Amino acid sequence: MTTSTMTPDKDALARVGKSVRKRLDADPKAYKVPTDKAEIYAIGEFLSASECKKLMMMIDVVAQPSTLYEGTYKDGFRTSYSGNFDSHDQFVQGISRRMDDALGLPGKLGETIQGQRYLPGQQFKPHHDYFYPTEEYWERERKNGGQRSWTAMLFLNHVEAGGATNFTNVGINIEPKPGVLLAWNNATVEGIPNEDTLHAGTPVDQGVKYVITRWYRTRKWG
Numbered sequence: 001m002t003t004s005t006m007t008p009d010k011d012a013l014a015r016v017g018k019s020v021r022k023r024l025d026a027d028p029k030a031y032k033v034p035t036d037k038a039e040i041y042a043i044g045e046f047l048s049a050s051e052c053k054k055l056m057m058m059i060d061v062v063a064q065p066s067t068l069y070e071g072t073y074k075d076g077f078r079t080s081y082s083g084n085f086d087s088h089d090q091f092v093q094g095i096s097r098r099m100d101d102a103l104g105l106p107g108k109l110g111e112t113i114q115g116q117r118y119l120p121g122q123q124f125k126p127h128h129d130y131f132y133p134t135e136e137y138w139e140r141e142r143k144n145g146g147q148r149s150w151t152a153m154l155f156l157n158h159v160e161a162g163g164a165t166n167f168t169n170v171g172i173n174i175e176p177k178p179g180v181l182l183a184w185n186n187a188t189v190e191g192i193p194n195e196d197t198l199h200a201g202t203p204v205d206q207g208v209k210y211v212i213t214r215w216y217r218t219r220k221w222g
């Protein structure tokens, strides 16, 4: 078996990784987390307070118990509530475009923005955002835009206690702060899914946590 069949979309992951890296490195507002294990960037004040508020209200409308390919709500793996936004909504389209612009990626690569809400005790245990090509779901996702490259996540509010995004192997905790965009490359520079991007939405202890996420594929999504 060749490397490219063992690692689907390897060349595309390397190419997309490189172009986003170049874009973020040139952005004076983007802060690069100092680690060699993964490419993780943060941009502060990406959204205004009123945009965050509007998105939180929209999450309350679409939120249902979160689903997963592996593990279920019942297993306690991902106990948040989440839902996809209406991709035809003009406000959602504007936010999506700004995320695409920050990363320099064409919007067609991005999945519909997903909103997520965690109440006290709720969490998303350590996981990778990339797909495991050995799993049954892969055949569908392969045709659906292929492997996930970058993740862009926006924190919408301050959480009284808990709820940090923890990059388990890197050993960093990112505390929720309203309007902060967090973006990371799920692959290595070579285009191989990066195991060190393992991350968790740690349990909320007090308050509520709201985030939105947009995952980018290597090819046109959908």
Ligand SMILES: O=C(O)CCC(=O)C(=O)O
Residues within 6 Å of the ligand: 116, 124, 129, 163, 164, 165, 166, 199, 200, 201, 202, 211, 213
């Ligand atoms: O809520 C978080 O901090 C992490 C969310 C996450 O990992 C995801 O939605 O893929």
Ligand SMILES: [Fe+2]
Residues within 6 Å of the ligand: 127, 128, 129, 199
């Ligand atoms: Fe994730």
